[in-house]
Amino acid sequence: MSAVLEKPEQKPAARSGRWIDHWEPENPEFWEKSGKKVARKNLIFSILAENLGFSVWVLMSIVVVSLGSVGFKFTIGQQFWLLIVPNLVGATLRVPYTFAVPKFGGRVWTTISAGLLLIPCALLIYAVTTPGTPYWFFLLTSAAMGLGGGNFSSSMANISFFYPEGKKGLALGLNAAGGNLGVAITQLVVPIVITIGTGINLAYAAVIWMPFIVLATACAWFFMDSLTQAKPDGQSYKLALSNKHTWVMSFLYIGTFGSFIGYSFAFPSLIKISFVDYKGWVALAFLGALIGSVARPLGGWLSDRIGGAKVTLVTFVGLGLGTVGVMLSVDVKSFPLFFGSFIALFVLAGVGNGSTYRMIPAIYSAQTDDIKSAKRQAAAVVGIAGAIGALGGVLVNLVFKFSLEGSKTLTPALIAILFFYGACVVTTWWFYLRSRVFARVPSLAYAGV
Template identity: 35%
Template sequence: MTATDSNKHQNSSFLPRWEPNDPAFWEQEGKSRAWKTLWVTTFGLTLAFAVWFMVSAIVVRLNDIGFNLTKDQLFWLTAMPGLAAGLTRLRHMFLVPTYGSRLTLTISSLGLLIPAVGWGLAVQNPQTPYWVLLSLAFLAGMGGGNFSSFMPSTSLFFPKKMQGTALGIQAGIGNFGVSLVQFLTPWVVGVNLFWFLGSKSENWVFAGKTQQIWLQNASWVYIPWLIAAAVMAWFLVRSVPIKANMKEQLAIFGDKHTWIMTSIYMMTFGAFSGLAAAFPLLIKTLYGGFENAPLPLKFAFLGPLIGSTVRVLFGLIADRTGGAILTTISAIGMAVFSVLVTLYVTPTGLNQFPMFVACMLGIFFFSGVGNASTFRQMPVIFNPPQSAGVIGWTAAIAAFGPFIVSMLISFTLTAAGNVKPFFYGLAVFCIFNLLLNWWFYNRPGAEKPS
């Protein structure tokens, strides 16, 4: 290779060499670049999650500012981002091996400007057609799709022994985007942040009181940060020189462990993301009819906050204990709290609300444990680049969580008059995955101890 060719290759999007499992390479060059890339992509992923879940924070106020949507229509709006996230993640899992991290992460961040701008315009007019709201809700789900390119990209930058830690940090902090949007929304909508754009206020009627809010801020607040994330991805991120053709990537579907881990991750992240999206509306539906009813977003952000924090912490723990034992604990805990919460979903008074929230937070806690442990298991069960493909695939299917959970809750409310059947079903699903994990990964003599 000539000097010119060498310089051209060095300046391209792809790194000329990447061997993180080589201790000498890791210390001399790999470590600094890997951690820099992790922090840049984690920033972008946090914003992506915020855009994905901003709809769940917006819908609880639509009818209070003049929209006239039914309960089913509201649950459909919370469900659509999950449908989009699952579908776009199926595409994202192939992007990094094909186009590299730099281009994929930059374009993915810029694409989220569409729903961020669109929702801000739509909420200012109560006559906005429902199909437009559904379309914008679907587009917001692209933020969830980004996970299946951001996470596999990170798995390529770190040595196998550190992937539990790296993926736990990125996914856990990224998941904070869910809590961020539900915590931040009540604050930002109370201030005219975008007066220079002629931003109009809306009259918000709650508990018989009327006040001015700017609901468009709930989406517009992310616009400058999304632009910053795209710029950082383009200038600070490079691509790992690992290419995989379509045939190699599709080979993961012939491995039974791909499907087992898909089911297990649906239990953990599927439940986490689904309940995070539905939690605000669930609070309003179950407890909103009482006098002095609780503000949904005042409590709903606690679920994803706890689940995200736990995911970061247990990513570190999983590198030391292994993932399988923590997944076992996760499944047991989720099953127990899924049963306990049924005692508080047909309330007769607000005195039951604290226990309802506590049981829901129990589900979020143990789902966070499982979200960390499964991402430790997959790089152990599969070899690269297959592990990156499996991470992308399982994440894609689990991203349907908000769609599936919101639809099941809506269906059980209509069919049974309450949500007890949903939570009983969740408990059964957790027990099923507990048995899968124990048999294949956790028992003495397991086929793939992880």
């Protein structure tokens, strides 16, 4: 650590804790001698905390499927609102969570955000063990689960400062994938845990995470570090907000991450509602989130080599084809085609998550020679795009809700989603792959966009 820390008197005033003042990841000698080890350590504990954030965030996706079995009879519309609310809260929290990193430091904020996950767990235990719990309390519990959704932006913004530009794609891909895996872990473990003993014990769905939350909180406090240069300051946010690429990338992230998280919340319920004879397959819904999470670093890795825009374009074309597959499965009542098409959607959304996030630092680095400013703007965009992208999950579940309530089928929702993917294809090509764009800003192609 001595090779990384400056002298105590050079630390920022009124600061305490594990702060690192001197950080040069772009310096090969510094990186190999001490930077890589410190960055890897912070990445590991960031993944642990973020993984639990996702686990708690999507907890209701499994709980809602079993509520009827323990005496809580809610309509399809009410059930989907229990899926929409945590998505909405998580998306909203992503911007302030990004601001929290420069305010408190990555170490302290990871500790706080991990500890807050105990709140929704406690609320869920009360809700499912108290007879006659009103619907509004379940909505409150779902909203509290949204706390886990904010962790992503603060974690990604924090880790982005630890790694050099050439290794950022894989590092952010691993960080995000480790977090996204929380969805798969929840959807794999919770259906098993709640059946331990006699009947269905939904309280176990919350109890199981509490020791791990305490562990992640302690690890963040005792082992993580904060970088004094990790400051996406107000000026950086102003520059980011006035940059058209911030909004373009936010739109594209709705299509990638919005798809991943939206499908993750909805998939178990869609299986139960659309294919009643196959409701036992809900236990395998975790495969979608699992494979999609594993695919995320692949998207970052491919983008480092062939360019994020190319990977993103192909991803959206594939998402469109996958959506057509789901439409056909609903029309011909083929569950294998339905399940397989959704797995493909998860894989492609995961790859797209990695490629779009890799595009962000490349775009801002290509627009200025000021490396620090570019990194701070990119960190700001991580929070903005992360929040807007997560709202895509809200939209996905809303269109499913209205489609099932109105026409009793998924087809109208899938048609709307297909048109959206088409718009994403056109947007990606228009802004990042047209030859005249590269003629005007040639560095974009070189930067890995």
